Amino acid sequence: MNRIGRYERVVRLVLLLDRAASHVPPAVTLSVLAVQPLSKTLEKGKDPVFASETLSIRRVTDDAVVVSVLMAGLRSDPPLHRARLEQLKQGRGGSSTEFKIIVAL
Incomplete structure (x- = not known):
């Protein structure tokens, strides 16, 4: 892949990351946002x-x-509609919820 092709791919990923982050509710602080x-x-x-x-x-x-709320936002956005909830783990007593969402870009 040439330099221009790599640059365009990076720009595309940055824009998709920005769109994904825009759907994160204010009550959530992400611990991991990883590309590939x-x-x-x-x-x-x-x-x-x-x-x-x-x-x-x-x-x-x-x-x-x-x-x-986050899943609904991701799925309503055309470039991100291929979001799936891969993991949802409830803590003891229901006090916390751990989740992992995968988005096919």
């Missing part, structure tokens, strides 16, 4: 394996409703 995250753990002597064309959003929140 690792899809496997690192192994000595092997190249890392990345989930290409993927955005990963992770967070622990005290209000599980914000997960639904």
Whole structure:
């Protein structure tokens, strides 16, 4: 891929990240927002394996409703409509909710 092609791809990803972040409710502070995250753990002597064309959003929140709000916002945005909730884990006593959302870019 030439320099211009890489530049255009980076600009596209930055714009998509900005759009994804715009759907995050004010009550949520993201702990992880990763583009092309690792899809496997690192192994000595092997190249890392990345989930290409993927955005990963992770967070622990005290209000599980914000997960639904975030998913609805992502799914209503045409470039981000391929969002799926990959993990939703309720803490003890329902005090916190950990979630992981994957968006196919």
